[in-house]
Amino acid sequence: MAHQNVQAFGTFVKVGDRIHRNETYLQWGEGTNSLGACLLLNPGSARLTKDLDTVLHATGRATGPIHANDPTMKQLIRIVEQIHTDHQPLSGRFHLYNLFQLRHGQNVESIKYFEELSRLGMYDSSDSFASVEELKTHPWLLIGWGVENRKSWLHLNQAKQEWMRRIKASGVPFFGKEKQGTTDYYHPSPQRVADRNVRFGELVELHQTKFRGN
Template identity: 45%
Template sequence: MGGPKAHGTFVKRGSNIYRTSAYIQWGESDTSIGACLLLNPGSAALENDLSIQLEQEGYAEGRIKSEDPTMKQLIAFIQNLYEKDHLISGRLHIYNLFNLQNTKSENAIDKFEELVLLGEYEIGESLVTADELLAHPWIMIGWGVKRDKRWKNLQLVKERWSELIVESTVPSFGKLHAKRPDYYHPCPLIPTKRLPMVEELVSIYKQKIYKMES
């Protein structure tokens, strides 16, 4: 059966690439095992032949290279949720505040703000329905804790996603900032902090979500 595999849908508009959907698959089941809400798609790229298709046709769907640090971290989180002898089968769905692909978060936010102001990106493009969210047993929020007064559209899309999560009633959790309603990204930049973050997120999950399910 092999290990977990990442899958995504990408579109290219002008010089910008957008990942419009993504999930990590364990086994054969298409049942959701959870979801996460992050800032934006990072460096995870399509397999080579699909990258060529994206360049030529402006659209591609298929396997994502799983070497991306965030993908690895999400896989580690799910595998740490389960007992070692437990067979994982299902999908972890990945949502983003905005779909523009860019590795550096601050550059990505600046570009997102610019595209919204130019009318080239609809601020609510990444939003889904409340019914879709409710199909997940839980959603982990990890959109990051960076803030800047000039990032007005980023704040607006955070508020719209937060309202959607409340409306859907899907249980949510994440590592919350001490002073404001922002959540730390699940993949710290410093590699030595990644395993402790996985362990902390598993602990938060067990305190907040597992108790609700029990």
């Protein structure tokens, strides 16, 4: 399926030598209505455009277009377009939330970094929580924060619990590929390229199953 005209937008904030990515969404057409949302681990290695990067380092904050060509963004675009295949051309926004907003590449390393900063009181998780009112504006939420988990990751587990409390309070329908015997959800875009099509099919099917009875 050929991709429609879609752009990614983000807000980045510089905190000391760290970069946080706050609000992020994919935009189709001119609409501002929600096409859905997802909750992932963190912004990974999200890249700004050269102009935005200059603004960020000069002022400490930048909002505007970001690159949408990394595997996660590409996979999310495919999923949204497949779910909304009846509504062409698409118009609206797909919002990306994260358990924490630190831009950092490797999953386990980024979690250790987040835990350390949280323990030292240098990171406040509440900044990344969406309000119950905001969550109510989405037709559905895809959870894919990953299945890495350790008992020592207290702040990460607290963030998951608070997100789930808000999600349930909002009543927004949610889905994701759950790891058996846990309350964790596989990432929508596996590292192995060969697994991405499989995960794509699984998530679209899970969405269809969730909404078939409505």
